[in-house]
Amino acid sequence: MAAPALELKGISAGYGRIEVLHDVSLSVPAGTVYALLGPNGAGKTTTMLVASGYVRPTAGCIHVAGSHVNRVAPENLAKAGVCRIPEGRGIFPNLTVNENLRMFTYSSPFSTSEVQEKSYARFPRLGERRNQLAGTMSGGEQQMLAMSRALVADPGILLLDEISMGLAPKIVSELYELVGQLAQEGISILLVEQFARTALAVSDYAAVMTGGRIAMVGQPADVADFVNEAYLGGAA
Ligand code: ATP
Numbered sequence: 001m002a003a004p005a006l007e008l009k010g011i012s013a014g015y016g017r018i019e020v021l022h023d024v025s026l027s028v029p030a031g032t033v034y035a036l037l038g039p040n041g042a043g044k045t046t047t048m049l050v051a052s053g054y055v056r057p058t059a060g061c062i063h064v065a066g067s068h069v070n071r072v073a074p075e076n077l078a079k080a081g082v083c084r085i086p087e088g089r090g091i092f093p094n095l096t097v098n099e100n101l102r103m104f105t106y107s108s109p110f111s112t113s114e115v116q117e118k119s120y121a122r123f124p125r126l127g128e129r130r131n132q133l134a135g136t137m138s139g140g141e142q143q144m145l146a147m148s149r150a151l152v153a154d155p156g157i158l159l160l161d162e163i164s165m166g167l168a169p170k171i172v173s174e175l176y177e178l179v180g181q182l183a184q185e186g187i188s189i190l191l192v193e194q195f196a197r198t199a200l201a202v203s204d205y206a207a208v209m210t211g212g213r214i215a216m217v218g219q220p221a222d223v224a225d226f227v228n229e230a231y232l233g234g235a236a
Contacts, residue, residue, distance in 0.1 A: 002030040003066030005157040005188030006051055006082075011060035013050050019058070020046045022212045028157065028205075030065075033179070033189045035199040035220070037227055038209035044192040047209070048159050051190065052084040053077040065156055081156025085163065089146040093135025097126055100134050100145055104152040119148040122178060140171035147178055150187070158182065160191040164198065176202055196227045 006028040014020040021043050028034040036044050049055040051062065053074035062069050064080055072080070084090075092100050101119055102112045110118075120127030123144040129137060134145055143163055150158050160179065164172040172195070180202050183189055193199035200206055200220040207217040208226055216226045 004028055004063070005030045005032075005065060006190060007061075007063040008047070008051065009061045009063070011047075011050055011057045011062070013046060013055050013057040013060075015055075020212050021050065021057075024060070024209075024212070024214055026207055026214060026217065028188055028190050030188055031183075031186050032204040033183045033191065033202055035196075035203040035206040035223075036190060036192045036209060037196050037199060037206060037223070038215075042209040043212040044209055045161055046212075048084060048161050048190070048192060051157075052082050052159055078153075081153075082159065083150055083153040083155035083157070084159040084161070085146050085149055086161055089142050090149070091134045091142055091145050094133060096131050096133055097137075097145060098130045101148060101152070104149050108152045109154055110152055115148070115152045118151045119145075122151065123148070123174075140167045140174075143167060143171070143175060147175060150178075150182060155187060158187055158189045160189060160193075162192055162194055164193060164195055172198060196224065200224050 004027045009025050011021055011024040012019055024047060036047060038044055046055060050057055053072055056071065064082055069077060069080065092103060095103065098116065101115050105112045105115050125141055126144055129141060134142060147163065163175050176198060179189065183202065191199055200223060203220050206220055206223040208215045208223060216223060
């Protein structure tokens, strides 16, 4: 059996002297979508930051496709196939859509024109706005551009942090269509989402975090029941 795409074992981590994650373990099997749910401040984003090398754990191990990667710098983890689409989009606001896509292709296996073709086929709206400064686009359009990074990277594990943040339901469902498509292409995905139901609909596994600990791991249906009882994130 293939090694998990991402495995965290007994992770403790935090900011300065404040420990935020306490003994967090999770395993994203290769080719699956794994949702990480939980109330505000539970430690979901911190978990993503640990997985992508931006926050160093004070205890525990991180494995990517079976290789131990504690202390590996974020840029080297990116080369090893860890692609994070950060909360707040992670695009270049003062560059056009075309220029952003060109920046994304830096150290990518795909050429700029291939990436533009793929992105514009997936999101025609981006094609229409190819010469517009990214920072002047709507939130949804900016998120589409951010998600195009995943089409560029051919990632081993894709980390998606609250891609629905502040967006209209129609845009959210377009973005989740892409998530479903990437999953069908065999990309392993760990996603953090405030809308539990939206996330569970595309997930193979899910975990609920509370207070910096994993409170439950299971199949989406079991987790949905737990979420509804544990906090109000199941409202959408
Ligand atoms: P949300 O759903 O609100 O985004 P989350 O589950 O992603 O929350 P985190 O962002 O990981 O939670 O935050 C977990 C805890 O760590 C919170 O108490 C937060 O205040 C704290 N925290 C996050 N970032 C920092 C930081 N840079 N410095 C100090 N504390 C931080």
